[in-house]
Amino acid sequence: MNTIKYTPLSVIFFVAFSLQAASFENSLLLNATRVIYKASDKKGVVFSVTNNGSLPYLLQARIRENSQDPKKDIPFIITPPLKRLAPQESVRLRIIYAGDTLPRDRESVFSLVLKQIPAQDLNHTSKITTVSVATQNTLKLFYRPAEIEERNADKERENVVFKKEPDSLAVSNPTPFWVTFESVSLNKHNIDIDNMIPPFGRSVMPLKEKTEGGSLEWTTINDNGYPSEPKVERVK
Numbered sequence: 001m002n003t004i005k006y007t008p009l010s011v012i013f014f015v016a017f018s019l020q021a022a023s024f025e026n027s028l029l030l031n032a033t034r035v036i037y038k039a040s041d042k043k044g045v046v047f048s049v050t051n052n053g054s055l056p057y058l059l060q061a062r063i064r065e066n067s068q069d070p071k072k073d074i075p076f077i078i079t080p081p082l083k084r085l086a087p088q089e090s091v092r093l094r095i096i097y098a099g100d101t102l103p104r105d106r107e108s109v110f111s112l113v114l115k116q117i118p119a120q121d122l123n124h125t126s127k128i129t130t131v132s133v134a135t136q137n138t139l140k141l142f143y144r145p146a147e148i149e150e151r152n153a154d155k156e157r158e159n160v161v162f163k164k165e166p167d168s169l170a171v172s173n174p175t176p177f178w179v180t181f182e183s184v185s186l187n188k189h190n191i192d193i194d195n196m197i198p199p200f201g202r203s204v205m206p207l208k209e210k211t212e213g214g215s216l217e218w219t220t221i222n223d224n225g226y227p228s229e230p231k232v233e234r235v236k
Contacts (some may be wrong), residue, residue: 027053033225039146044096051085075099106199
């Protein structure tokens with residue numbers, strides 16, 4: 001009988017890449033691309049992961065600080081933090097808020113990190129040295145306090161305010177929600193954007209070409225992880 005051994009971490013190279021719907025070899029299937037944790041979810045929120053491949057994997061789940069919203073502590077517990085997934089097996093990860101330190105007038109954002117570590121067949125007869133690669137998916141975890149959780153976040157994100165400046169485009173977020181832009185274009189020219197604007201925050205996007213203004217089109221990412229309907233407005 002073949003035996004399976006997980007490759008020691010000392011010989012694994014970790015490769016991070018952007019999450020779409022699945023990861024390395026289309027084997028890690030996730031049920032969402034972001035997690036919204038409402039304060040009323042007293043028993044936590046559940047996130048499902050399926051090994052859609054033909055090989056077993058070790059799944060490591062952690063919650064870490066998001067660089068755009070630094071926090072001293074991570075007030076979340078995730079279970080199970082480590083799980084072996086056989087082919088076609090699923091696991092329900094439960095995320096529990098175990099603190100009382102986050103702001104109550106705005107969202108906070110963290111990173112849900114899922115690391116997929118492949119198993120290695122000890123009876124593999126090839127003399128060629130192989131390197132196992134662990135893939136890492138990072139999703140956004142938004143904590144939404146009770147004071148704002150009943151508000152329509154998708155609708156309120158439409159209230160961002162753009163202002164044309166001499167060589168840049170400024171955007172203000174007057175809402176208590178994080179705003180993640182999918183795209184921004186001015187006169188059909190794409191603009192390099194800050195991906196996320198914090199609650200009650202402001203960002204300045206440099207323009208590659210000088211312009212007096214014109215037609216501005218933009219989309220954001222909604223709570224379900226999909227692009228919103230394009231919004232079009234005039235800026236001067």
